[in-house]
Amino acid sequence: MNQREKEEYLRDYSILKAQGKPFFPYAVAKDGAMAVVVMAIIITMSLVLGAELGSKANPTTTTYVPRPEWYFFFLFEVLRVVKPPSLVGLATIGVPTLCMVLLFLLPFYDRSPERRPERRPIATITGIAVIAAMAFLTYSGAAAGPPTTIETATPAAVKSAGSASLTEYEAGKKVVAQSGCLACHKIGENGNAGPGPDLTHIAARLPRQGIARTLVNPTAPMPSFKNLPPKKFTAIVNFLAQLK
Amino acid sequence: MPKLPKLPAPPLPPPLREPPPRPGESNGKGGPIEEAKAAGINVVDWVDERTSLSGAGRWLMFRKVPKGTNWFYTLGSATMFAFLSQAVTGVFLAMYYRPDPAGGAYESIRYVTNDVFLGQFVRGMHKWGSSVMVILIFLHMGRTFFFGAYKYPRELNWVIGVVLLILTMTMSFTGYLLPFDQRAYWATIVGVNINGTGPLLGPYLSDFLRGGSEFGATTLSRFYAIHMLLVPGALAALIGAHLYLVAKLGTTAPPWQKAEKRSELREAEV
Numbered sequence: 001m002n003q004r005e006k007e008e009y010l011r012d013y014s015i016l017k018a019q020g021k022p023f024f025p026y027a028v029a030k031d032g033a034m035a036v037v038v039m040a041i042i043i044t045m046s047l048v049l050g051a052e053l054g055s056k057a058n059p060t061t062t063t064y065v066p067r068p069e070w071y072f073f074f075l076f077e078v079l080r081v082v083k084p085p086s087l088v089g090l091a092t093i094g095v096p097t098l099c100m101v102l103l104f105l106l107p108f109y110d111r112s113p114e115r116r117p118e119r120r121p122i123a124t125i126t127g128i129a130v131i132a133a134m135a136f137l138t139y140s141g142a143a144a145g146p147p148t149t150i151e152t153a154t155p156a157a158v159k160s161a162g163s164a165s166l167t168e169y170e171a172g173k174k175v176v177a178q179s180g181c182l183a184c185h186k187i188g189e190n191g192n193a194g195p196g197p198d199l200t201h202i203a204a205r206l207p208r209q210g211i212a213r214t215l216v217n218p219t220a221p222m223p224s225f226k227n228l229p230p231k232k233f234t235a236i237v238n239f240l241a242q243l244k
Numbered sequence: 245m246p247k248l249p250k251l252p253a254p255p256l257p258p259p260l261r262e263p264p265p266r267p268g269e270s271n272g273k274g275g276p277i278e279e280a281k282a283a284g285i286n287v288v289d290w291v292d293e294r295t296s297l298s299g300a301g302r303w304l305m306f307r308k309v310p311k312g313t314n315w316f317y318t319l320g321s322a323t324m325f326a327f328l329s330q331a332v333t334g335v336f337l338a339m340y341y342r343p344d345p346a347g348g349a350y351e352s353i354r355y356v357t358n359d360v361f362l363g364q365f366v367r368g369m370h371k372w373g374s375s376v377m378v379i380l381i382f383l384h385m386g387r388t389f390f391f392g393a394y395k396y397p398r399e400l401n402w403v404i405g406v407v408l409l410i411l412t413m414t415m416s417f418t419g420y421l422l423p424f425d426q427r428a429y430w431a432t433i434v435g436v437n438i439n440g441t442g443p444l445l446g447p448y449l450s451d452f453l454r455g456g457s458e459f460g461a462t463t464l465s466r467f468y469a470i471h472m473l474l475v476p477g478a479l480a481a482l483i484g485a486h487l488y489l490v491a492k493l494g495t496t497a498p499p500w501q502k503a504e505k506r507s508e509l510r511e512a513e514v
Contacts, residue, residue, distance in 0.1 A: 013310065013494065016310040016311050016497045023308070027495075031321040034325075037322075038329075039329065041376060047365070050364060051357060051368040057424045069431075070375070071375065072435075092446075093441065100406070107394045107395060107399035108399065117390045117499065127386070221437035
């Protein structure tokens with residue numbers, strides 16, 4: 001905007017303002033009506049949906065699903081979209097930070113005096129695209145609840161090794177299914193593909209010791225499993241070490 | 245000595261005279277209603293004489309709002325109202341909350357939810373009020389964006405608004421941990437870990453949030469302090485700045501609204 005456009009805007013605005021109505025009581029009445037609506041919505045939601053409280057936080061338990069509040073789903077979903085581990089930093093902080101910087105500086109790079117949305121096609125289309133992307137990511141985040149059972153064929157090596165090995169395998173499968181692993185990992189056809197790597201053939205890539213080390217000292221954002229009871233921890237490692 | 249006749253007193257200068265009765269009021273000493281009214285006016289005058297607040301009040305309340313503003317323009321004040329609701333319900337929750345990770349935090353929230361009169365209702369209002377506030381702040385931002393209301397001369401107010409958005413999201417993130425149930429605990433661990441993967445500042449930020457390299461006893465009190473003191477204070481101050489700029493620069497008119505020239509100017513053109 002150059003000086004002429006600035007002055008033109010201020011002149012037009014002062015005319016519109018002079019023709020307007022005083023803030024009190026006209027705008028205050030509208031704001032007040034809106035406040036009553038907001039209050040009614042909050043009260044209704046509180047009465048209908050309540051405030052449930054889950055079981056007490058317990059670092060040694062395995063039955064949890066690490067899910068954020070729904071309005072953070074879109075940020076979490078970016079992690080699923082961006083797969084390669086080298087780009088995780090980009091997805092977690094890089095993209096959101098870039099978006100925040102672009103949002104901050106919006107009035108400084110969009111300097112045209114035009115205000116009507118249909119005459120600023122780039123801004124309007126970008127805005128609609130961003131809203132659509134956020135809505136889509138929020139929806140897919142909400143839809144991606146982790147399953148709590150794993151249905152895969154037991155490997156032949158486990159079957160042939162006898163019943164002790166089979167019991168061990170089944171026990172591990174149960175712990176893995178209940179530990180929320182599938183929220184971020186895929187095992188066969190079960191679970192979500194990302195942000196974590198596919199575990200279907202994890203034992204082919206990582207030795208038993210490596211799996212145990214990763215569970216204790218994982219790559220962020222995965223939480224550490226070092227506080228699990230040793231029995232459950234061993235069960236997880238046993239199960240994963242069979243996935244070849 | 246003969247007594248001199250007493251001269252009539254000279255008339256009082258106007259500022260010292262009794263004010264004439266207001267229209268519609270009975271002359272002389274009024275009834276209790278009039279006295280109460282006068283007392284109210286006196287109190288307001290007393291405060292105004294020492295603060296000059298009435299000018300600011302008039303400036304704020306009787307400024308004009310341009311022609312054509314519609315219901316989209318109530319989204320900002322609705323967001324602020326949601327914030328006020330969060331503040332009030334938050335104060336009531338804080339009366340019972342104990343930031344004790346060893347079990348006190350969870351127990352205090354359990355007590356509020358199950359035993360306190362209307363406790364679950366107030367906690368529900370706080371919990372769902374955060375969703376309402378986030379939705380409203382995004383709608384308000386969308387209105388500002390599509391109507392081009394962030395343009396000259398309101399650039400700075402846009403920047404303050406983006407800071408308010410980030411602070412609101414920070415409130416959501418820090419408040420999520422406080423009930424200290426399973427969901428809160430594990431989601432926050434993952435959230436802090438996500439912060440840690442960021443380039444350069446990431447690891448420092450997550451160490452700061454955790455209060456060390458491990459999620460421990462200090463983490464909860466840190467989140468509590470951020471949620472209850474740091475961010476609400478910043479939010480309130482910045483909402484004040486945001487409102488001041490709105491009042492100073494004026495509410496935008498809808499982009500489609502045409503400014504009609506005043507009739508006397510139009511005639512002069514012909």
